[in-house]
Amino acid sequence: MYDDDLLHDVIANSGYEYKRLGNDAYLVYNFLTKEEQQAFLKLADKDTLPPQWSFHYLKELEDMGKDLYGRTDIASLVIEGKLMLIPRNMDQIISTEPLQEHADEITDRLNNQFLPQNYKSIKYGVIQRHYEGVHLDDHRDTDCNPNLKYATVVYLNDDFGGGEVYFKDEDLTMEMKPVPRSMLIFNANRLHGTKPVTGDQTRYVLTSFISPVGDNARFDKVANPTNPTEDRHGSDALKHFLETGYGGSGKTGIES
Numbered sequence: 001m002y003d004d005d006l007l008h009d010v011i012a013n014s015g016y017e018y019k020r021l022g023n024d025a026y027l028v029y030n031f032l033t034k035e036e037q038q039a040f041l042k043l044a045d046k047d048t049l050p051p052q053w054s055f056h057y058l059k060e061l062e063d064m065g066k067d068l069y070g071r072t073d074i075a076s077l078v079i080e081g082k083l084m085l086i087p088r089n090m091d092q093i094i095s096t097e098p099l100q101e102h103a104d105e106i107t108d109r110l111n112n113q114f115l116p117q118n119y120k121s122i123k124y125g126v127i128q129r130h131y132e133g134v135h136l137d138d139h140r141d142t143d144c145n146p147n148l149k150y151a152t153v154v155y156l157n158d159d160f161g162g163g164e165v166y167f168k169d170e171d172l173t174m175e176m177k178p179v180p181r182s183m184l185i186f187n188a189n190r191l192h193g194t195k196p197v198t199g200d201q202t203r204y205v206l207t208s209f210i211s212p213v214g215d216n217a218r219f220d221k222v223a224n225p226t227n228p229t230e231d232r233h234g235s236d237a238l239k240h241f242l243e244t245g246y247g248g249s250g251k252t253g254i255e256s
Contacts, residue, residue, distance in 0.1 A: 001173070006116040007150070007185065009142060014113045020145060022172035024150070024187035028114065031154060031183035043099055043128045044204045060095050060126055069176050090105045092134065094143050096206070110152065110208065114185065119149060121210045130163060130203040135196040141188040148188035150210040155182050161198035167191065 005023040012018075032040075044239065071077060096103040103124045110121050137139040141151045153179045165184065166175035168191045175195070178184055186192070186218045188209065197203050 005117075006140070007114070010116055011114055011185075016113075021167075021171075021174065021186070024169070025172055025183050025190065026182045027176075027178055028199045029158065029179070030181050032106065032111070032156075032181040034181070036106065037181050038125060039099055039102055040096070040206065041204060042204075043096070044094060044129060052089065059097075060093065063095075063125075066091055092129050092131075094129070096123075096125055096127060096180075106154070106206075107208065110183075115150070115210060118213045119210050120154070120213050121208045124154070124206045124208050127205070128205050128207060130160075130197045130205075132198060132200065133196055134203075135163075136192075138191055138193045140191055145209070145211075147211050148209050149212060150185055151188045152186075152210070153178075153207045154206040154208075154241075155180050155184070155202075156204040156206065160201035160203045162195050163197040163203040164195045166193055166195065168193075188216040 006107075007024055007026060008020070010027065011026050016026070016031065019027045019029075021027060058074065061078075062072045065071050065074050065077045069077065107121055107123045110124075116120065142148050157180050158177060164175045164177045167173060172190065194203075
């Protein structure tokens, strides 16, 4: 299924220590510097109230709408199936915009040192936080966008209970808890998820998605477009946003 391992030679020549988990699945150690790790953790700890995280998540969607479509009416874009709004992310994501220089640097590092020719990652634009009880069900990242080739997860901490990442493919069945500053990169079609976080500490990660150059991940341009807002995660998030807007402000950006 994953016989064509395009990542191997690039990662082997990157100069970084790594572990090969399977074809098109690698754990790269010390991808982040200590300074970068601490800066992202400080940002993640800064805003802890759900309304603040919700605001940053919706702002990130607005920025994405502007980049992809030249529009900021994100509610309309979600309704049209061009953007997805995921309920669990409403209070679990914060923008890396205050650390734009660091975010750009690590995105460039990924693109220039770890990816095959003609592939490019989107920016590390958000930090995800997974608190007690939060988990990710079995899924393939290509379920949302079939154009995706790879996904990455960069780990900021490991002082939490549970939260192991796992894979459930025939050629890769395992679970692990990567060390801080490491990057997990894998084929976006691999079946994976995370176990529930336990205890009082929060799991913090950065994520990015990689497509062939020229494919800008527009949901209305994929072979089989879907609207994960409704089809996979229910309509509660969109309803909540339309009713309350940014952090309860009432602003939705819907096109009039």
